[in-house]
Amino acid sequence: MYLQLPTVAEGGELTVWRNSDAVWSATGGIVGPKGDKGDQGIQGIQGIQGPQGDTGATGAQGDTGATGATGADSTVPGPTGPQGDTGDTGPQGPKGDTGDTGPQGPAGQNGEGSGTVTAVNAVQPDAAGNVTLAATDVGAATASHTHTPASLGAVATSSVGVASGVASLGTDGKVPSAQLPTLADPNAVTSVNGKSGPTVTLTAADVSALATSTRGANSGVAELDSTGHVPNARIPYFGFTPADLGLKAWAFDPAxxxxxxxxxxxxxLRVTAIPVRETITVSQVIYHVLGYEGTGLNSGSSIGVYNAAGTLVARTPNMTGTAVMIDVHNSGGQTVTCALQSSVTLQPGVYYVGFYPVIGTAANAPVLMTADSTNAAPVVTLNTVKPFGLISGLTSFPSASISVSALETDPIKYWAGLN
Structure with a gap:
């Protein structure tokens, strides 16, 4: 059974349907004549992109192409031939002058190869594919090249023994002294107590010392005498000193x-020790006489000055009568000077004054001032000095020396001075 549809307009399509077992199906259309082209419709909305499909299998490899044409012949020199055996070394001759540069040797044979040359030693080929190399391109010298000492790694003879050149060697193989630098003495002193040279002048303060001008000056330092002692004039003294009373030395303060x-x-011989604190020159021995009459001393009487060893260094003349010691009859006595035969210079030390009397009339003998003489005990010392003493049993004045160790102790302590 067929279904007949209405008439189709020009350009339309008529579809014929068939019913088979109560099922309709299209059997094909009847195409009519093509109608006029209609107006273009509005573009529709782009649809959603679908998922990417699987990659297809790789196709079979194509056939190898034909070999290209052979390239142009190379202009690069061929390899150097093998080196011959070295001959025996002959004796070295004198150094000759540099010869002229020889002619350039023939070019080597062209190398063999295939392929396209793109550059040789960084030199690009020309339009024809040729590469032309210069001597400098292969590290060679040009035909007009002249070698210098520097290019040969040598030193020019004009640079030997001159400034900014090289040192020469003498016949002994050593650099001459004229070409050696003046070297600083490694032991040379560059500074003294922080003061730089070359000439350094130091003051006493630079060496933590006192200037010599402070020696014996106020607020300075005391000098030492020849015996290593401070002079008496530099020693503070509480009370009178010999100089205060016009003397140069005494045994003790007469007060x-x-x-x-x-x-x-x-x-x-009555002996009194006198300390001398500084160098002095004396010409008199001093006693304080409480009474004396000229007939008290006879010939042979004398006073001597002895050093610490007991050697006589000065003496008075014979003291007969009043030739040396004057009469004293006044109340309280008198300080009497007894002149020495000649003046004498005494260095610091201990001296002994010894009075040796030869008495005529005992009642008229000299009476001399003493310290407290009631105690018979000797003056204690820790050395060989004996401040007071006597030597008995003499028959004459000891005109050469006395034995200090032989001095006998006695309570009588006579005062004496020097001037």
Missing amino acids: TAQSGGRALTNRV
Whole structure:
């Protein structure tokens, strides 16, 4: 059974349907004549992009193409031939002058190869594919090249022994002294106590010392005498000094003497020690006489000055009568000067004054001032000095020396001075 549809307009399509077993199916259309082209419709909305399909299998490899044409012949020199055996070395001759540059050798054979040359030693080929190399392109010298000492790694003879050149060697193989630099002495002193040279002048303060001008000056330092002691003039003294009373040295301050005095004993050397603190020159021995009459001393009487070893260094003349010691009859006595035969210079030290009397009339003998003489105990010392003492049993004045160790102790301590 067929279904007949209405008439189709020009350009339309008529579809014929068939019913088979109550099922309609299209059997094909009847195409009519093509109608006029209609107006273009509005572009529809782009649809959603579908998922990417699987990659297809790789196709089979194509056939190899034909070999290209052979390239142009190379202009690069061929390899150097093998080196021959080295001959025996002959004796070295004198150095000759540099010869002229020889002619350039023939070019080597063209190398063989295939392919396209793009560059040789960084030199590009020309339009025809040719590469032309210069001598400098292969590290060679040009035909007009002249070698210099520097290019040969040598030193020019004009640079030997001159400034900014090289040192020459003498016949001994050593650099001459004229070409050696003046070297600083490694032991040279560059500074002294922080003061730089070349000439350094130091003051006493630079070496933590006192200037010599402070020696013996106020607010300075005390000098030492020849014995290594401070001079008496530099020693502070509480009370009178010998100089305060017009003397140069004494046994003790007379203010400490006792009232009254003691008479001398016939032919007994009475010794008094006197300390000398500085170098002095003396010409007199001083005693304080409480009473004396000229008939008290006979010939042979004398006073001597002895050093610490007991050697006589000065003496008075013979003291007969009043030739050396004057009469003293006034109340309280008198300080009497007894002149030495000649003046003498005494260095610092201990000296002994010894009075040796030869008494005529005992009642008229000299009575001399003393310190306290009531105690018979000797003056204690820790050395060989004996401040007071006597030597008995003499028959004459000891005109050469006395034995200090032989001094006998005695309570009588006579005062004496030097001037």
